[in-house]
Amino acid sequence: MNAPVRKPKSAAGTRSDSVYAGLRRAIIEQALMPGDKLTEDVIGDRFGVSRTIVRTALARLHAEGLVDMQPNKGATIAQPSLSEAQDVFETRMCLERQVLVRLAEKVTNADIERLQQHVDLETKANAHDGPAAIRLAGEFHILLASLSGNGVLARYVDEVVSRCSLILALYSRPHSSDCSINEHQQIIDALRVRNSQAAIDAMDHHLKAVTDRALLSSNSDKHRDIRSILDRYAS
Amino acid sequence: MNAPVRKPKSAAGTRSDSVYAGLRRAIIEQALMPGDKLTEDVIGDRFGVSRTIVRTALARLHAEGLVDMQPNKGATIAQPSLSEAQDVFETRMCLERQVLVRLAEKVTNADIERLQQHVDLETKANAHDGPAAIRLAGEFHILLASLSGNGVLARYVDEVVSRCSLILALYSRPHSSDCSINEHQQIIDALRVRNSQAAIDAMDHHLKAVTDRALLSSNSDKHRDIRSILDRYAS
DNA sequence: GGGTGATAATTTGTATACATTTATGCATAC
DNA sequence: GTATGCATAAATGTATACAAATTATCACCC
Numbered sequence: 001m002n003a004p005v006r007k008p009k010s011a012a013g014t015r016s017d018s019v020y021a022g023l024r025r026a027i028i029e030q031a032l033m034p035g036d037k038l039t040e041d042v043i044g045d046r047f048g049v050s051r052t053i054v055r056t057a058l059a060r061l062h063a064e065g066l067v068d069m070q071p072n073k074g075a076t077i078a079q080p081s082l083s084e085a086q087d088v089f090e091t092r093m094c095l096e097r098q099v100l101v102r103l104a105e106k107v108t109n110a111d112i113e114r115l116q117q118h119v120d121l122e123t124k125a126n127a128h129d130g131p132a133a134i135r136l137a138g139e140f141h142i143l144l145a146s147l148s149g150n151g152v153l154a155r156y157v158d159e160v161v162s163r164c165s166l167i168l169a170l171y172s173r174p175h176s177s178d179c180s181i182n183e184h185q186q187i188i189d190a191l192r193v194r195n196s197q198a199a200i201d202a203m204d205h206h207l208k209a210v211t212d213r214a215l216l217s218s219n220s221d222k223h224r225d226i227r228s229i230l231d232r233y234a235s
Numbered sequence: 236m237n238a239p240v241r242k243p244k245s246a247a248g249t250r251s252d253s254v255y256a257g258l259r260r261a262i263i264e265q266a267l268m269p270g271d272k273l274t275e276d277v278i279g280d281r282f283g284v285s286r287t288i289v290r291t292a293l294a295r296l297h298a299e300g301l302v303d304m305q306p307n308k309g310a311t312i313a314q315p316s317l318s319e320a321q322d323v324f325e326t327r328m329c330l331e332r333q334v335l336v337r338l339a340e341k342v343t344n345a346d347i348e349r350l351q352q353h354v355d356l357e358t359k360a361n362a363h364d365g366p367a368a369i370r371l372a373g374e375f376h377i378l379l380a381s382l383s384g385n386g387v388l389a390r391y392v393d394e395v396v397s398r399c400s401l402i403l404a405l406y407s408r409p410h411s412s413d414c415s416i417n418e419h420q421q422i423i424d425a426l427r428v429r430n431s432q433a434a435i436d437a438m439d440h441h442l443k444a445v446t447d448r449a450l451l452s453s454n455s456d457k458h459r460d461i462r463s464i465l466d467r468y469a470s
Numbered sequence: 471g472g473g474t475g476a477t478a479a480t481t482t483g484t485a486t487a488c489a490t491t492t493a494t495g496c497a498t499a500c
Numbered sequence: 501g502t503a504t505g506c507a508t509a510a511a512t513g514t515a516t517a518c519a520a521a522t523t524a525t526c527a528c529c530c
Contacts, residue, residue: 014306015484039511050485051512052287056294063298065387071249072491072512087387091333094388098329152300152322153329156391250514274481285515286482307482307521473530480523487516494509500502 019047020057022233027066027077028138028165029131031233038067038075046230065163078166085167089211092160095153096141096203100187102148104196111147115188118143122181138165140184164210171214183209254282255292257468262301262312263373263400264366266468271461273302273310281465300398313401320402324446327395330388331376331438335422337383339431346382350423353378357416373400375419399445406449418444 023043026032038058040051047054058075061067065088068078080088103111118140125133138161145157183206190198258278261267273293275286282289293310296302300323302310315323338346353375360368373396380392418441425434 041511052484052486055513056291059291059294060298063295074492074512084386087385090337090385091330091387091391094329094333095326098326102325150322150325151319152326152395156326160387276481287514287516290483309482309522471530474528476525476527478523478525480521482519482521484519485517487514489512489514491512492510494507496507497505499504 015047015049016053016056016060019043019049019053020060022047022230023057023061024066024162025135026230026233027061028162029135030165030169031131032077034077034079034166034170036077038077040074043230046234048234064159066166078163079170080163080167082171085171085214088160088163088167089207092157092164093204093207095157095160096145096207097200099145099148099150099153099157100191100199100203101196102150102153103144103191104194104199106149107147107191107194112188112192115140115143115147115191119181119184119188122184126181134165137181137184138162144187168210168214180206180209250282250284251288251291251295254278254284254288255295257282257465258292258296259301259397260370261465261468262296263397264370265400265404266366267312267461269312269314269401269405271312273312273461275309277461278465281469283469299394301401313398314405315398315402317406320406320449323395323398323402324442327392327399328439328442330392330395331379331442332435334380334383334385334388334392335426335434335438336431337385337388338379338426339429339434341384342382342426342429347423347427350375350378350382350426354416354419354423357419361416369400372416372419373397379422403445403449415441415444 023032023038032038040054040058043054043057044051058067058069062069062075065080066078067075069075118136122133122136122140125136141161142154142158145154148154183202186202187199187206190196190202258267258273267273275289275293278289278293279286293302293304297304297310300315301313303313304310353371357368357371357375360371376396377389377393380389383389418437421437422434422441425431425437
């Protein structure tokens with residue numbers, strides 16, 4: 001019976017930030033699945049904080065579309081409808097195109113080196129660590145966006161990419177990373193020669209492929225125990 | 236000495252929603268100006284709620300970029316830097332273009348009628364109600380986005396439009412609505428004939444004009460009394 | 471007059487208490 | 501066996517209490 005102990009608390013920041021980050025990672029790595037109940041007391045116990053803190057974190061995740069909240073009934077991991085999913089993908093494509101427009105005109109060799117290193121990391125993780133591979137695939141897009149130098153754009157990309165994890169968890173086959181590393185490589189290659197149109201085309205192709213890979217078998221295993229899952233994320 | 240009384244509470248929803256909405260409106264109508272301190276107790280008194288509720292509302296406004304928060308030092312109305320301002324405008328243009336792409340292919344006559352009514356409203360307000368005119372000008376863009384049918388896109392447009400209010404409060408002359416109603420009319424006219432390119436061109440022109448109108452005189456009157464301002468927004 | 475430091479008053483961060491709402495369990499009835 | 505109600509437990513919404521941090525006040529000194 002997992003003991004409700006507080007972990008030694010590694011990274012600081014305000015406490016709610018670390019709860020937020022932990023939950024977010026659990027969602028993105030698909031450890032917490034759409035529909036899972038997020039009881040405030042349970043989360044508070046696992047992270048060693050009060051409900052006040054948990055509530056702040058949940059509200060933030062709700063604002064980002066990662067958790068659903070019903071008045072007096074609490075929070076659950078969001079279950080985006082197909083229509084919402086389409087909206088997310090459309091918006092994501094719009095945003096990521098703009099990222100590439102910006103990047104093509106301002107990307108440095110150092111930036112490209114960083115991107116390349118990330119893809120190499122993805123390749124390694126893809127072999128043996130499923131959850132990390134999922135997360136890294138998303139983080140490639142987030143890295144791209146942050147290199148664009150536009151913080152607002154980067155934040156929105158971050159959000160839609162996270163929500164895509166959720167969507168893929170719902171509509172795609174489980175634990176496939178859904179981002180072909182080869183497609184990421186093509187984007188880097190286009191950026192390396194500052195060919196913005198080629199980069200955008202590669203991104204369009206990539207995102208369309210991800211979208212298509214969705215809409216497959218939905219996996220639903222019930223009776224999931226949030227306690228044991230959260231132990232791994234209450235860092 | 237303004238009495239700290241709770242108002243009769245009109246619109247429901249959760250309590251923090253109404254605090255959020257009230258503060259947001261005060262910011263958008265430029266009643267609260269960039270840099271103004273947002274003391275939790277003061278806001279709580281004005282809205283008749285506890286700090287818990289205020290805190291939730293402030294956190295949400297912070298996530299949307301409308302208020303700055305420093306650890307242990309509380310919240311102030313955000314003061315976007317010029318660089319942030321450029322990021323917001325760039326992102327806004329990207330998003331609103333997509334809105335028009337969608338609208339040009341799916342807009343109904345009823346939608347156009349609603350848009351026209353809104354612009355008529357703007358015209359009326361422009362004559363005598365300064366703050367309302369500012370708000371209505373922004374709401375035209377929000378209405379456009381919501382008619383696009385893409386909720387995600389609409390939420391992001393909502394956010395960047397709000398932040399533009401803040402930016403114009405900082406960098407433009409005070410209390411000018413900054414949205415020429417004529418330019419809104421041109422966008423409607425283009426949509427009426429389903430000419431997406433003309434609509435996008437009109438929007439580009441409009442947003443460029445708004446951007447240009449910024450970067451003018453910065454107004455800074457200090458010693459503002461939040462209490463008296465909030466009385467009008469604690470509905 | 472203007473700087474300096476100790477002290478008091480605010481203000482924030484977090485936990486806890488309590489009321490209200492929702493979910494659960496169990497006995498009874500059909 | 502399934503359904504209905506009530507009693508109980510659990511979870512949420514909000515306010516409040518208290519510690520820690522910040523800011524303001526003011527006497528003191530140069």
